[in-house]
Amino acid sequence: MIRSLMGATALLLVLSACGRSDPGLNQTGPQPDIPPIDEGLVPSMKIAQPTGWGDQVPTVPAGFTVTAMATDLQIPRQMLVLPNGDILVAEGRGGNAPPLRPKDVIAGIIKKQGNTKVESGNRITLLRDADGDGRAEVRSVFIENLDAPYGLAFVQGTLYVANQDALISFPYQDGQTRITAAPTEVTKLPSAINHHWTKSLTASADGQTLYVGIGSNSNVGERGMAVEEERAVVWAIDRTTGARRTVARGIRNPTALAIEPTTAALWAVVNERDEIGPQASPDYLTSVREGAFYGWPYTYWGKVDPRVRPANPELAATAILPDYALGSHVAALGLSFAIDGGFGGAFSQGAFIGEHGSWNRQDLSGYKVTWVPFVNGRPSGQPVDFATGFLTDDGQARGRPVGVTFDAGRRILLVADDLSNTVWRIAPTASSQPSSPAATPTPVAR
Template sequence: MGKHAWWRSSWCPVLGLVVLSGVVGSASAADTTTFHGAPSAAAAVANPDSGQAAISAGGQLYAAHCASCHGAVGQGTGNIPALAHGATQQATDGALFWFITKGAVNDGMPSWVALPEQQRWQIVSYLKTLPTAKAAPAAANAATASTITTPPPTPPFTDFRYEAPGKVRKITLSDLPTPYATESAGNAPSMAARPAGAMPIAPAGFKVNLYAEGLGTPRVIRMAPNGDMFLAESGSNQIRVFRGMGADGKPQQTSVFATGLKRPYGIAFYPVGPNPQWIYIGNTDEVVRFPYRNGDLKARGKAEHVADLPHGPGHWTRDLAFSLDSKTLYAAVGSASNVDDPDTSPAEKHRANILAFDPDGSHLRVYAWGIRNPSGIAIDPDNGQLWTTVNERDGLGDNLVPDYITSVQQGGFYGWPWWYMGQHQDPRHAGKHPELKDKVITPDVILQPHNASLQITFYEADRFPAEYKGDLFASEHGSWNRSTRVGYEVIRIPRHHTGKASGEYEDFLTGFVLPDGRVWGRPVSVAAAPDGSLLVTDDGSDTIWRVDYVGKK
């Protein structure tokens, strides 16, 4: 079997994980390093393929298989940690190879054992160059996902092959399978360059155009009261402003508003209304604010610290929103883990919550809790109700646990990590907190499991047909841990002018996944532009798309 036979792998159907011969099953606590428990025997193995050719090949492999989650240069995206610094750069090559091979599906890392050993070592070689690396483009002929051969999903569950604008879906509690009905998949997207002429697909009567491109991980986009569009470029640690709309559907002016931020995400203007005095930014570890007046294209002062936010491993995004009376600042903070018990995990303090502050950062309180990752929050402009869109937990199978969109009750408990979707207990916490069983709130809209719902917005403009007024739009970033991909779309939650959601949603903007399963785009945030068109940020292709209505009303 060769000198380094310890890394030869086989699939264990009982456990549903990759077993590394002579390592995983027998390593004792004393025989592990600090990097994800890599055994010392694995950590000590030298990289057999570490030259410049290996680094170059590893860069292409990283771009195809890893960049969509960890970022083009290892800066981290979503809830995925950075690789360009920290533990990854301190780990040995052998420990990295071991972890790439083994994975940790429950914590968000798929096993890459299907890649040839040489390619895994080449990725390791490239990882060690990340502190000084430039992004490597995904090769046009990079290894692609296998031809999709999985059977059609059982409704109401779906996958990308069956997503199409206008399709209406509704998932109810009675549709949920039992835990472990299927194995938990590791199926991270292989990124592809956007094919020539490829565009997102919108419903009949709508037209899509490219609004902006060449951005630095575009995430949250929000409209200022004067109509300027503010964008958090999380990968570039800056805020950009777009102004105006030309006949070509592109901005007439752009400017960098502020730099030197720390993975900025949430954007909120204070006070609410036509004449804000401050713009608040959610960095990954704090809330800061800049003095602001309508029309500012550059910050007129330095960032002022408002409040510290919980931070560390896990979900790094921090969305912000103000109540309509401007008295409360909401900050959404995702969990540090998949399902760690907050009772015994100090890292989970004040996480998996929506926190509330006074505008000056004082009077910290928990507004709602048990929300694994409330990646996006928004205020209903008609009645002031807070809403959120949530990434739920992994590891229970293809169709558990669904992501969701819901109105948020003050003091409400939404289940994580002990319960989910009402009175369903997570088997990994069996018997814990029975007193909470009847307190778990079932969300308003149950989405496809693992589709990574990131942002929401209320559509209050008049450009779309009248039935869209007051509806919610949400961006589905796309799954990594489903046997066949789901998400990679924008959805619409119709409210039928009632102010409430009845549980259904419909596909609105699709087409970001190629037939072979490779991905060229990943929607992140949605916002109405001043003219009433819809802007969609896409950190897969580092672009912003504009969706306009051109049909008859």
């Protein structure tokens, strides 16, 4: 069995070597170039092999500095800044979907090579940087014995945590460094199979509604549509009653949710489908519109996916296009809007996006934090590399960004790196102003 699996892995690596992208295509913005499907015998697969940061830190624009606020975490994912400035970090790994095909087994092996070997924390850690030097002098296990926590939200003295199987809540008192009270279950979340296990979370501007993003149970419905009931959706949950409704459907894997501050509209970053070529299906940033269908699994960016059987042309015809492409397979997992003027200048209105990095193409994409400028509540212009250096010049991975959180109170950006198990703090230097996007260094190898 081991010998045959090793042989299959070697064959896959040889057959997938042709899956390179066309640098002439523009795959970002509201109208990305979408090439024809290139399915092939096997999907193109490549992961950046992990290496340490050593004495290096992420590369950021002139006028900013980077500090490792905390290291040696246990798979940091999403973060939340409490009213007193304390930072909560959700740590863990979930999912239990069994592979269906031999290539699923091989893909799992390849993807695992790019992950941390640290065990899942299944907890929330509190970080406190009272003196503002960028390093947490207080660190405590805030809540433990959770089930792959991911999304976090705080409303009126209550902390909400999206475990992989349920949305739960805890009462919070200002300054607490540990919660031992039993959780209250707000509502159960779909968790059978759990191909995409992460449950993203944010609260509406008025705090009354909690939004939860729930990913699909497959790539494109290969497990059958029966197991996709209330998957690839965004739920709206009444905070006080737990009653829920489905806001949007066909949104394959909404890995992070956030409220745009000038319009109070809900936005998401979404991971699109795999195995149809290195550039056929860009991941995206989009507003989440009430009642909208975003195409999964039947369509992507207005194109029909011929792999999906049975087809559903009537539903496919109702699909709307996402607002803004981020590039194919960048694996966007983090989203945070600049608030109260952000960093000022070129970084005053817009969204920071954590791009975890590709596996389904030969030339690596993602592995960075990008900035998408906004005007009047809408994306405006091309994305800008904000934090790079997660890839070395020879294509090894020092880190992989997940959650990003803009802290308006301290004018800092927090970045969770689940490969090096670090929370990075990016802040303007005391004597400098943030540079324009044109001056932003982008030395990372692509």
